[in-house]
Amino acid sequence: MNQITRRGRQNNLLPQLFALGNLLLALLLGGGIANSLISNGQLPAVGFGYADSLQRLIDTKKQSDVIPDLRTAASINFDDGFVQLQLLSVAYEAHDTDSIILGLRGLLDHAPADSELHSELAIVLLDTGRLHDAAIHSGLAIKLNADSAHLQITHGAVLLALGRNQEAADAYRKALELSPDSEPAQLALKYPLKDY
Amino acid sequence: MVVGSTSRSSGFVGRFFVHPIFDYLLIGGGLSLIVIPAVYLFVGPRVMLDFGMLPWFILCSNSAHFAASTVRLYTKPGARDALPFLTMVVPALTLGVLTLCIFEADVIGRYVQLIYLSWSPYHYAAQAYGLAVMYCVRSGCDLTQNQKRFLWWIAILPFFKVLLLATSKHVVGWHMPEHLLWSQVDWRGGVNLATEVLGVLALVLPLVLFGVVGLTNRRRMPLISLLVIMTNGVWFAVFPLIDGFIWTTVFHGIQYLAIVMIFHVRDRMASPENNHGVVFHAIWFYGMCLCLGYALFNCLPYGYQMLGFGAAESVLLVIAAINIHHFIVDGYIWKLGRGDANRRVVENIVAGAKA
Numbered sequence: 001m002n003q004i005t006r007r008g009r010q011n012n013l014l015p016q017l018f019a020l021g022n023l024l025l026a027l028l029l030g031g032g033i034a035n036s037l038i039s040n041g042q043l044p045a046v047g048f049g050y051a052d053s054l055q056r057l058i059d060t061k062k063q064s065d066v067i068p069d070l071r072t073a074a075s076i077n078f079d080d081g082f083v084q085l086q087l088l089s090v091a092y093e094a095h096d097t098d099s100i101i102l103g104l105r106g107l108l109d110h111a112p113a114d115s116e117l118h119s120e121l122a123i124v125l126l127d128t129g130r131l132h133d134a135a136i137h138s139g140l141a142i143k144l145n146a147d148s149a150h151l152q153i154t155h156g157a158v159l160l161a162l163g164r165n166q167e168a169a170d171a172y173r174k175a176l177e178l179s180p181d182s183e184p185a186q187l188a189l190k191y192p193l194k195d196y
Numbered sequence: 197m198v199v200g201s202t203s204r205s206s207g208f209v210g211r212f213f214v215h216p217i218f219d220y221l222l223i224g225g226g227l228s229l230i231v232i233p234a235v236y237l238f239v240g241p242r243v244m245l246d247f248g249m250l251p252w253f254i255l256c257s258n259s260a261h262f263a264a265s266t267v268r269l270y271t272k273p274g275a276r277d278a279l280p281f282l283t284m285v286v287p288a289l290t291l292g293v294l295t296l297c298i299f300e301a302d303v304i305g306r307y308v309q310l311i312y313l314s315w316s317p318y319h320y321a322a323q324a325y326g327l328a329v330m331y332c333v334r335s336g337c338d339l340t341q342n343q344k345r346f347l348w349w350i351a352i353l354p355f356f357k358v359l360l361l362a363t364s365k366h367v368v369g370w371h372m373p374e375h376l377l378w379s380q381v382d383w384r385g386g387v388n389l390a391t392e393v394l395g396v397l398a399l400v401l402p403l404v405l406f407g408v409v410g411l412t413n414r415r416r417m418p419l420i421s422l423l424v425i426m427t428n429g430v431w432f433a434v435f436p437l438i439d440g441f442i443w444t445t446v447f448h449g450i451q452y453l454a455i456v457m458i459f460h461v462r463d464r465m466a467s468p469e470n471n472h473g474v475v476f477h478a479i480w481f482y483g484m485c486l487c488l489g490y491a492l493f494n495c496l497p498y499g500y501q502m503l504g505f506g507a508a509e510s511v512l513l514v515i516a517a518i519n520i521h522h523f524i525v526d527g528y529i530w531k532l533g534r535g536d537a538n539r540r541v542v543e544n545i546v547a548g549a550k551a
Binding site: 014015017018020021022024025027028029030031032033034035036044045046047050053054057068069070071072073075076077078079083105109110112132133136137140 | 291306507
């Protein structure tokens with residue numbers, strides 16, 4: 001008797017749950033269509049929905065107001081290099097260092113051998129006081145591209161901040177070999193690294 | 197569309213459902229092997245970024261195919277009684293879990309995305325395996341348990357390649373310390389080499405199995421079974437990762453829609469109450485899939501935005517949830533148990549094939 005009663009209750013519950021699910025879905029769909037008609041004046045468009053919405057936000061809102069949406073997009077859609085680039089671009093304009101780091105890291109996932117990205121990240125990490133992480137990336141940048149004066153200069157600046165003065169001097173000298181007119185390298189070797 | 201019950205063929209071609217050209221191009225994935233090289237040749241590799249009509253292609257093939265599993269679930273004879281939890285409870289459950297995930301999108305959104313992106317190539321591989329085995333059954337080719345097992349492992353090689361690549365590219369960076377992630381050890385090079393090997397195996401081993409079955413079994417594997425497995429390998433082994441996903445999205449969708457419509461139409465035509473022809477049932481089914489696909493992928497995210505959530509999490513997590521729901525449903529609606537409607541369709545002319 002109990003089994004039949006329990007089965008009976010289950011048989012009643014399942015259609016109710018189904019009806020509830022359908023009701024919720026209908027409400028969300030109806031609300032979504034209404035939302036699109038009100039905000040865009042048309043039915044929901046066939047497209048890559050959030051990319052268009054994000055671009056509209058970028059075009060119409062203050063940069064700093066858009067960053068939370070871009071960060072969410074970049075965090076969820078980690079596989080999308082374009083959204084990482086959008087985040088980076090807006091973050092630079094808004095001088096949002098945390099978001100710059102997020103964007104650069106996201107782009108590095110796609111291009112781990114890009115020396116410029118590594119160097120850029122090193123500069124930002126240096127500015128935020130994360131010296132050891134900065135050294136990892138500036139070191140990697142010159143390993144990937146040993147013939148770039150400005151990458152050597154960045155590496156030199158990071159090493160100088162870490163107190164590794166001899167290594168810093170070597171990096172600046174390498175920069176001067178590659179670009180004899182480099183003022184940052186000349187200045188660094190003339191003043192803080194005079195004795196190295 | 198010809199859906200007669202006595203589709204005869206030679207042993208090499210296999211026993212097709214509709215017509216060899218239809219089965220090979222759409223279900224076998226042969227169309228992709230023609231279209232993709234042609235597109236790259238005449239338009240160039242940036243076609244994926246520049247193609248304005250791509251969202252419409254995705255709606256008509258991919259979005260419709262996700263909806264197709266749901267439409268099939270609710271129209272398949274006996275499904276509601278056989279799968280009460282799946283038909284009655286899972287939709288509400290999915291909506292509930294989706295809503296909770298959107299609330300915490302910043303924290304768990306990436307993991308939901310990861311589940312969906314990882315499950316996708318597994319799902320495509322499982323579909324390829326299922327179709328390959330189905331055509332073997334229809335064509336009277338009795339694969340041994342070991343051969344089926346071998347076929348399974350070959351089919352999911354592209355999945356392992358994608359999983360390895362995606363893990364090394366993204367997941368590792370989420371949790372690994374900076375000094376290990378960017379250490380002197382070229383672990384990325386090792387991963388790339390491993391993925392290249394997996395890609396080559398995904399293309400070579402199907403040919404090996406085809407040859408072995410041809411030499412040892414009473415009947416050889418039909419060519420379409422080999423084609424299905426190889427096209428899945430090509431999609432993920434030959435193209436860069438993101439391109440592979442997009443091409444697979446389109447052609448897997450076409451493949452799925454073709455086979456599910458065949459099953460639906462045959463079920464409807466076999467029903468004693470049926471008053472309509474093949475074309476009606478095909479158009480009805482596809483029309484429902486298109487409408488539901490549009491509603492789920494394009495309207496539902498606006499519903500969450502109406503509740504105050506951002507565009508990104510609304511769109512991305514709705515897509516992920518629909519995908520995951522589809523993967524779950526698909527695991528049930530294609531079973532070939534005794535008395536199942538699917539089995540009647542597959543076995544319809546097996547007796548003729550074995551004669």
